[in-house]
Structures are given as structure tokens and as C-alpha cells.
Amino acid sequence: xxxxxxxxxxxxxxxxxxxxxxxxxxxxxxxxxxxxxxxxxxxxxxxxxxxxxxxxxxxxxxxxxxxxxxxxxxxxxxxxxxxxxxxxxxxxxxxxxxxxxxxxxxxxxxxxxxxxxxxxxxxxxxxxxxxxxxxxxxxxxxxxxxxxxxxxxxxxxxxxxxxxxxxxxxxxxxxxxxxxxxxxxxxxxxxxxxxxxxxxxxxxxxxxxxxxxxxxxxxxxxxxxxxxxxxxxxxxxxxxxxxxxxxxxxxxxxxxxxxxxxxxxxxxxxxxxxxxxxxxxxxxxxxxxxxxxxxxxxxxxxxxxxxxxxxxxxxxxxxxxxxxxxxxxxxxxxxxxxxxxxxxxxxxxxxxxxxxxxxxxxxxxxxxxxxxxxxxxxxxxxxxxxxxxxxxxxxxxxxxxxxxxxxxxxxxxxxxxxxxxxxxxxxxxxxxxxxxxxxxxxxxxxxxxxxxxxxxxxxxxxxxxxxxxxxxxxxxxxxxxxxxx
Ligand code: SAH
Ligand code: ZN
Ligand code: ZN
Ligand code: ZN
Ligand code: ZN
Numbered sequence: 023x024x025x026x027x028x029x030x031x032x033x034x035x036x037x038x039x040x041x042x043x044x045x046x047x048x049x050x051x052x053x054x055x056x057x058x059x060x061x062x063x064x065x066x067x068x069x070x071x072x073x074x075x076x077x078x079x080x081x082x083x084x085x086x087x088x089x090x091x092x093x094x095x096x097x098x099x100x101x102x103x104x105x106x107x108x109x110x111x112x113x114x115x116x117x118x119x120x121x122x123x124x125x126x127x128x129x130x131x132x133x134x135x136x137x138x139x140x141x142x143x144x145x146x147x148x149x150x151x152x153x154x155x156x157x158x159x160x161x162x163x164x165x166x167x168x169x170x171x172x173x174x175x176x177x178x179x180x181x182x183x184x185x186x187x188x189x190x191x192x193x194x195x196x197x198x199x200x201x202x203x204x205x206x207x208x209x210x211x212x213x214x215x216x217x218x219x220x221x222x223x224x225x226x227x228x229x230x231x232x233x234x235x236x237x238x239x240x241x242x243x244x245x246x247x248x249x250x251x252x253x254x255x256x257x258x259x260x261x262x263x264x265x266x267x268x269x270x271x272x273x274x275x276x277x278x279x280x281x282x283x284x285x286x287x288x289x290x291x292x293x294x295x296x297x298x299x300x301x302x303x304x305x306x307x308x309x310x311x312x313x314x315x316x317x318x319x320x321x322x323x324x325x326x327x328x329x330x331x332x333x334x335x336x337x338x339x340x341x342x343x344x345x346x347x348x349x350x351x352x353x354x355x356x357x358x359x360x361x362x363x364x365x366x367x368x369x370x371x372x373x374x375x376x377x378x379x380x381x382x383x384x385x386x387x388x389x390x391x392x393x394x395x396x397x398x399x400x401x402x403x404x405x406x407x408x409x410x411x412x413x414x415x416x417x418x419x420x421x422x423x424x425x426x427x428x429x430x431x432x433x434x435x436x437x438x439x440x441x442x443x444x445x446x447x448x449x450x451x452x453x454x455x456x457x458x459x460x461x462x463x464x465x466x467x468x469x470x471x472x473x474x475x476x477x478x479x480x481x482x483x484x485x486x487x488x489x490x491x492x493x494x495x496x497x498x499x500x501x502x503x504x505x506x507x
Contacts, residue, residue, distance in 0.1 A: 035062040039071065040299045049094070051086035051102075052109035053077040053238070054260030057296055058090065076257035077238060079291055080178060111240045112141075115253070115263065118243040126163060133161035140173060140241050167221060169245040170214045175353055176239060183289055184239070186214045188350040190386075195285065195324075196222060198380060200231065204322070205280035206273065208304070209235045210256055212287050212326075213242060220250075232280065234273040249273070256288060259300040274304070274321075275311040282308060283375075287326040287349075294331060298338035301325070325372040329414045335372050345371040346399045347382050348416065366416055387416075 048055035056073035071090035078084035138154035175184040209216040216235040236254035252266035305321035349369040382388030382397035402413035412428035419428040433442040
């Protein structure tokens with residue numbers, strides 16, 4: 023834990039404040055306008071607001087920090103601008119495109135990719151990279167069409183870890199969108215889906231699909247034109263260059279009668295509120311381009327995220343529903359579909375498309391529930407009492423009459439807690455009240471006794487639950503637990 027946001031969250035919780043008032047501008051870091059956070063803990067600094075980087079949760083990547091009311095000296099301002107400039111890509115998108123054309127025009131044996139710099143090199147540049155690892159074999163046009171295989175996946179777990187879709191999940195998404203008649207796919211942080219759409223078009227399918235990738239990973243500028251890729255930050259809806267906005271708006275317009283859908287797979291550590299805010303702004307741009315008044319509804323969207331974020335996503339998008347489909351990844355240590363049979367993936371699709379239209383593959387273990395009118399996991403048995411197929415994790419859940427709802431199969435009803443829980447749960451520290459003093463009148467966050475040191479240590483686990491509702495993602499440990507049980 024070494025991110026500024028994490029540090030502060032640890033000292034008592036923080037919340038993101040979404041600011042969309044026109045006159046109010048946030049200070050910028052190399053990742054565009056910073057996000058405004060507010061301390062929610064009970065400490066002296068409760069209510070104090072500060073700006074921090076929107077994209078990076080790791081201080082090593084971006085250490086931007088500024089109190090909301092802080093005055094910044096001229097010198098610091100200049101240093102900041104200098105830092106922003108130094109973090110810019112080496113070439114403009116336009117330059118990357120002409121380099122690409124030059125490289126494709128070279129004979130095969132002169133095409134080289136610097137592995138260390140992640141850059142397609144021109145012969146005149148070889149000298150500068152002579153001590154770097156280079157890839158010089160078989161950089162075929164075919165291979166250049168699969169940049170997600172050529173580029174090293176970004177691995178920073180805290181900001182932009184890239185977890186690429188396994189083929190079957192990617193094909194499932196693509197076939198489903200084609201089946202539903204979408205001609206334009208706005209890929210927000212889904213480079214592999216974008217790539218697959220382009221490949222599909224070359225197979226001579228009856229109707230071609232257009233795709234625009236928005237991603238913070240500017241290495242993709244090397245492979246795609248400005249009408250195919252925008253360098254974009256999805257946490258603050260920031261386009262890194264002005265021209266990109268025009269391409270984005272152009273893409274969203276359905277003038278040729280092409281239906282648009284947005285598909286996004288944000289980093290899981292990401293804060294839900296700022297993401298939702300960006301997606302709402304994308305939807306508004308789409309609406310505006312239709313020249314229709316509010317009647318147009320929402321842009322069709324698919325947001326790919328772990329199921330334990332369900333309540334937070336639904337808070338932002340009440341019209342969304344979570345589908346049972348489990349998304350698999352190639353390079354994710356936890357969620358990949360191993361050789362030894364299927365590992366359960368916690369990643370799901372959240373969408374405002376009608377769930378009954380999204381046919382989940384029977385051969386992968388899904389069935390149609392005619393009562394719920396949606397496809398569900400085979401193990402997800404319909405509960406007549408709850409009037410739903412209640413399982414979130416694909417296993418068969420069990421109805422508890424005392425709780426009046428279905429619960430995970432491993433849970434047992436606990437009479438002292440008054441609800442179901444794991445058999446080895448920390449008994450007595452009911453979620454409905456305060457973890458610290460047991461009072462039912464307030465939550466831990468507002469507990470007057472929580473500054474008692476001893477208590478604080480003891481409630482460590484509870485505290486992290488409170489933080490989850492502020493700015494914190496479930497920790498790796500929590501996630502693991504969720505997965506196992
Ligand atoms: N499963 C997807 C990849 C998802 S990984 C696929 O196979 O296509 C998350 C993606 O979001 C990565 O491509 C990463 O570069 C991008 N990303 C991370 N942070 C981002 C940000 N702040 N703004 C835009 N894109 C971001
Ligand atoms: Zn930053
Ligand atoms: Zn190099
Ligand atoms: Zn039930
Ligand atoms: Zn129960």
C-alpha cells in the first residue's frame with residue numbers, strides 16, 4: 023500500500039467528489055485533471071478535500087497531490103508543467119501513423135520491435151537501441167494486426183494492469199454484439215476486443231463492424247489510426263489530445279444508421295463513481311449527436327467488472343442488470359480458465375441491454391430461466407420465495423427462511439448475529455451495527471469510541487469493510503476469500 027489514496031483511506035476512509043460544474047477546473051497531472059477526494063474518517067482532518075491523480079493508485083507512477091484550498095507557487099506550477107511534458111508520448115499520434123506506414127513498407131527483415139522500449143523501430147533508430155532487446159523475426163503484417171500479442175501487457179496492479187480476454191470470452195462478446203445488430207463498438211479499455219473486431223472484418227463477414235478503442239495505453243498509437251484509437255483516461259473522461267475528441271464524437275454519431283454500443287473492462291481497482299461519471303458523459307455525447315431530446319434513453323453499454331461491485335454499479339446505473347456470464351482472461355493469475363478444468367471467474371457483464379436477448383452458451387454451463395427471462399448458470403436454481411435466480415457466484419445458493427433470502431451454500435444461519443454467515447465468522451460483530459462497540463445506532467465510521475487504540479487494532483478487519491464503501495477496492499486477501507468461499 024503505497025498510493026496516496028490508499029494511505030489516506032487507511033487512515034479513516036475517503037470518498038470521491040464528482041465535480042461537473044463548468045467553471046470549476048481541477049489541477050492537472052500527466053494523466054489529465056485530478057480527482058477530488060474528501061476525507062470521511064473521524065480524524066481531525068475529516069471533511070478536508072484534496073486532489074490526487076485519477077489514474078494511478080501507486081505513488082511511484084504519479085505522486086500528484088494538492089489540498090483543494092492550497093495555493094501553488096509559480097515555481098511549482100512550472101515544475102508541474104514540465105513533468106506533464108516529460109510524460110508525453112515521444113511522438114504525436116499522427117507521427118506514429120506515418121512511422122507505421124514506413125515500417126509496413128519495409129522488407130520483412132528490416133522490421134524491428136524494441137522490446138525494452140515497446141516501440142516499432144525505423145532502421146535509422148536501430149543504433150539508439152543497440153543495447154536493448156529487439157524482436158526482428160517475422161514481424162508480418164498479420165502479426166502487426168494483433169498488437170495485444172506483441173505488446174507486453176502492462177502489469178502495474180494498482181493502475182493499469184492489462185488482463186486480456188481469453189479467446190472464448192472475446193469471441194462470445196463479439197458474436198453476441200454482431201447477433202444483436204450493432205455496427206459500431208466503442209471499446210473503452212478493451213484492446214483485444216477491438217483487435218478481434220478488425221480481424222473479423224477481414225474475414226469477409228456479411229456486415230462489417232467499426233470499432234474505436236479508447237485506452238490510456240498509448241503504445242496502441244503505433245498500430246491504429248486516429249479514427250481507430252484515442253489516447254484516453256476513463257477516470258476523468260480526458261482525451262490526451264484535442265483532435266481525438268472529434269474522432270470520438272464522429273464515431274458516436276449514428277448518422278449512417280449504424281447502431282453503437284459501448285463495451286468497457288476497467289481496471290478492477292478502479293473507483294466506480296468516476297468511471298460511471300465518464301460513461302454517463304459518453305452517453306450524453308451520443309445522445310447529443312442523435313439530435314433527439316431526452317427520449318433517446320441511454321447509450322447501450324456493457325461494463326465488465328467483478329460481481330462484488332454489483333450494488334455500487336447499480337447505484338450509479340439503476341437500469342443495469344448483472345448477467346451470470348463468467349468472463350475469462352488469458353493472463354490473469356486468478357481468473358484464467360486453467361487446463362485442470364474451469365476456475366470460477368468473479369467477473370461479470372453489467373448491461374442496460376435486455377438480458378433475455380443475451381444468449382449464454384449452453385455448452386459452457388448456462389440455461390434459460392423462463393421466470394426471470396434471462397440466461398443463468400446451470401447451478402443457479404430459481405428460488406420461488408425470492409422470485410429470482412439468486413446466485414452471484416454460479417454455485418447453488420440456499421434459501422434461509424430466517425433471513426428471508428438466499429445465501430451462499432457455505433453460510434449458516436447465526437442466531438447471535440441474526441443473519442447467515444460463514445461458520446467461522448467473527449461472531450457478534452454484526453454488519454448491521456458498529457464493529458467497534460456493538461451499538462446498533464451507528465456504523466463503525468461514526469463510532470465515538472474508535473480512537474481507542476486497542477479497539478482499533480481489534481477491528482482491523484471491520485475497518486477495511488467500511489473503507490470498501492469509500493475508496494477502497496477489496497484487497498487481494500479479501501478477494502481470495504471471496505473466491506474460495
Ligand atoms: N480485457 C480487456 C483488457 C482489460 S485490462 C481486453 O482483453 O481487451 C484494462 C484496460 O484498461 C487496459 O487496456 C488498460 O490499458 C486500460 N486502462 C487502465 N487504466 C485506464 C485509464 N485510466 N483510462 C483508460 N484506460 C485505462
Ligand atoms: Zn497522474
Ligand atoms: Zn530500445
Ligand atoms: Zn430464496
Ligand atoms: Zn440466515
